Amino acid sequence: MKVLNRNMLMLVLVLSLICNISHLYAADPTDGFTNIPLTEANFKIQRPYNLPVEARYSFENGVRRMWVYANDKSHSPNSQTQPRTEVRIMGHDYSSGVWQFEGYGFVPNGTTGPSVVQIHGATHESSTIILRIYDGELRYYSGDLIASNMYDKWFKVNLIHDVDQGKVTVFIDNQQKFQTKDRGPGDLYFKCGVYAAPKNISYYMESRWRDIKLYKK
Template identity: 50%
Template sequence: MASSSPSWWGAAACVVLAVAMAAAASSPAAAEPTDGFTAVRLGDGNFKLQWSYDVKNSSRYSFDGTVRRLWVFSNDKPHTPQSKTNPRTEIRMTGYDYSSGVWQFEGTGYVPSGTTGVSIMQVFGGGQTATTLMLHVYDGDLWYYHQQLVETNIYDRWFRLNVVHDVAASQLTVFVDGRERLRVAGKGGDSHYFKFGVYTQMINPTRRMESRWRGVSILNKN
């Protein structure tokens, strides 16, 4: 006649499950990159578009009220006749240039397949360089300049990007979809601001480059 008491393995399984549930309940949730930050007020005037000076902006940029779509061609003119820089269609965030404190860029980005050799986001302002951080796309991967891999397989998907700049600590931290993917030292400089879009780079840019953005915000920490 079979015993009515639980078998030893059944009891052991119950103990293991109870321990796992208790551990999960006691484990703190992963911190959000925006925890402790406050979003600043942004309006249309804070989004300043830069594009090739010899064409209409509507031929390089669209905004449907939710998604900002920016594209550029490798043979485009610079954004001003006097500029010697590479072609770009970028938004320069204005009204919140900073030289101290802890600041954060947040946005959800999308890079269509085929776009490569381009910067899609930057923290402008450095000591010996024009920027203190740039995020490039090469063959579907996101890079810190062309020096360090940040995230693989970003083509054809929306990803949340958070970039935190602690000026006093001279440190920048990059999060992709809430996960820390990069932490690097700053490059000095007395004034900084955020930019996003497409800015042609020197390494194998494609003829046409594009990025799309929604939910862009700037946050700071007092």
């Protein structure tokens, strides 16, 4: 009887381990996607138009650091938008299919209010999705909470946009955290960095990004 109970316990443990491994494997949001090679030519830096790139951007040891101040100029003399320092992924705009952005972000304590990653473009809006940091919380625009306690640590972001199905899915550290309808097709592309919201922003805003990748189905 004791041997039987021991065997049953071992079986339960093995099955549990198999389930956990399967869950971890299935949680990889890039499963079934094809990686799209990127070079430095694909990374366009948008920053206050009156400043040199190095005044608001650095790229060292694989880390792209971007910062901006609330009273900085826009990225263009003809733009009335808020100040930004962002990486705009070039050469891979899309209007159909299933696309995915992957990157590791870092936001220092005290930064609040900026968009840190987004899909630009939509049918009737300027963006499909924006993820903003407010007091350490990652939110969908300034609304739905996606993740908490995001300051001072690296976190993995995967944005999957299924244009044909009209939906966007957000993974943080390989866990699905959010899904929403998109805002219609358009000229779409990915961006990350810091882009000040219209209100409730800190004077200084910064984010860092590394290992940025694109995928497509």
